[in-house]
Amino acid sequence: MKVFCGIDWASDHHDVALTDSDGALVARARISDDARGLNELLELLAAHGDSEDKRIPVAIETSRGLPVACLRATGRPVYAINPMAAARYRDRHAVARKKSDHLDAMILANILRTDAAVHHPLPQDSELAQAIAILARAQQDAVWDRTQAGNKLRSHLHEYFPAALATFTSRDGLAAPSALIILAVAPTPAQAAKLTLAQLRALLKRAGRQRGIEAEAERLRIAFRLAHMRQLPLVEEAMGHQTVTLVRKLEAACTSADDLAHAAVESFEKHPDAEIITSFPGLGSLTGARVLAEIGDDRSRFTDARGLKAFAGAAPVTRAPGKSHAVLARRVKNQRLAAVGYLWAFASLTASVGARAHYDRRREAGDRHTAAQRNLFNRLLGCLHHCLTTRTHYDESTAFSPPQTQDLPAAA
Template identity: 40%
Template sequence: MLFVGDDWAEDHHDVEVQDETGKVLKRLRLPEGMAGITRFHDLVGRFVAEDADPSQVLVCIEVDRGPWVRALVAAGYRVFGVDPKQAARHREILGSSGAKSDKGDAHALADMIRTRRHQLRQVAGDSEIAEAVKVVTRAHQALLWERTRHMLRLRVALRDYFPAALEAYKPLGLTSDAVLKLLAKAPSPEAAVKLTLSQISGTLKGRRDIPAKAQAIQDVLRSEHLGQAPLVTTAYASTVKSLVAIIAVLNQEIKTLEGQVEAHFGRHPDAEVILSQPGIGVVLGARVLAEFGDAKDRYASAKARKNYAGTSPITRQSGKTRVVQARFVHNDRLVDALHLQASCALLHDSAVRAYYDQIKAREISHNAALRQVANRLVGILHGCLKTHSPYDQATAWSHRSNDLAA
């Protein structure tokens, strides 16, 4: 067997090749791209027979995705993507001096895959559909996060010079199209005072009780509020118009990407099973699929899936001290999606609600109870995906039927 440590950077890879005894056979720096991967194959070919199985080549690298990793997997090599923290801990085992270099990192990765491969997770290739879902869902969520950042900046600016706008537009939401149109038309208190009922009503199309809402907004905008000097107000108004323009574009692109999320997710064979889960809609289901992936052998058991999800607890024990804690090292996107699923499931599934109430009866905090609910829902999802069967409340909660009935 051949063991390869690959310390990657944006434009190059430092590679070290070891044999089964730990002897360093070759150290080399390869460029990124086709030229580099071609030289990688040539390098491997020097130390293995022509008819050797590519799976006898084990590669350790601190990333589990991207064109380079995809090329290694396509070549038949066994690729292990390790967490940078894991690699750092193994480097400390090899030497305590604290020295660090790209060549040293490649050496640590090669030694790591040679001595600890049974503890590492092999990169399991997801399907092209799942990869596409991941791309669009992450881009969609990134735009949502970006819109929130700009909304908070807008809120701070309005609070500093135009508090009446915050009070008047609060029921509509600062990122709504109606508020953005009103702020674009009247970004200053002086301009807002001149807004007519017809102008305000024109932005509220599609809402209920438009005349009353428009009158309430106008009344607040025309009431007395603290403000800034005229010159400062003009400066603030110009920055608000820029923020409004950015948020408007983000709103449009979010809608566009949401359509792409729905289209890609709908093509996946597991979409129906995932959508059958309590508390999951199309966008949330796409996020769950994207972050879990769909490689069939990635999760050996429901426990393995829960551990990856970060919903299962960890135990720290030393002597007579034993503490059970939440996992703080996890996939933030996946945890966010599962937390939201658990929150929604409480409102739409009686068995989930009963389970949550039982946990709360033990004086567990809301977030901790939601985490336990999410942990249970991950186990149910694993079973449904394994058998490719939709969620059934009676089957999923049969082991708790007596408790829930009581």
């Protein structure tokens, strides 16, 4: 008798249901979210035929958390079912749309019984790959937080301190160490205008600047004393206090992004796939860590390059109902991998002659910039899948052979 397990998880307890191949309920239980509850679950599975040679598959509506991590560590196939998909299955069993934790657990078990082939178990990534995924995703979140904090500070300064926006125009902008330190010391136009050359030189040195200090201090002094529109004194002072808070948030976001980037790169360079991934043009250690974080190192996860391209959103979607036919960009995708794919494709334009030629051909065929970059990302993903599968490094002449004469497909 084949048994399937479904777990409806919650913050403090989980409902478990076991069904057989006919859909009949074999066992049910409610376990706590702790080590005791995990032991109860393992004993329940073992009592119904679970062994090292024959593991009972488990379906749950999440891919994270300690219960999932512990089940994956035992070698059991764990299926993370999308809650939207589980809701559609619920309508097949309850016309009145009733809902309960036990019913949801049974539905998850029956999903594996009837449609396990169309769902995929969580990949068996190595411990190092899982650690890289945590660090790379956290670093990517920190970068997004840094951008959001910078935009908030910029919008706030625009309301009362336009001189600061006109002054800090370097590549890092308001996130530059000198900008953060000066705004923390002089968050209002009145305070900034009172800064002397000696004070500005000291602030620049504290920010780590080593060259051109005298010229930069003079430039800042002149810029802060130019005439601009001003708020009322008390309003300006209040907005200065808010600026100090926003500066602290931006500084913390910058520090977090830098620390996590260092940790992600350090872990990534220890992985055996690092040399292959970074052999591709446009991929460095940090962007390579982000790519590895999303695709993992379980090579059985993507049996061919088509699955990887669809997962990344690089492959278009064809809609052909009736007599209509449309090729559209894929919207449902791994957003993190798609984000790093944009950076990868853009950087490869200057790092690879073949990538640039491929991009130019797509543009000449009528693609817009985004579509051409997405098509280039699609091409690079196919090369990456081949290199990781065959354990070979990137080769420019193989990846981008001379242009073929066949017609290019329609733009996505």
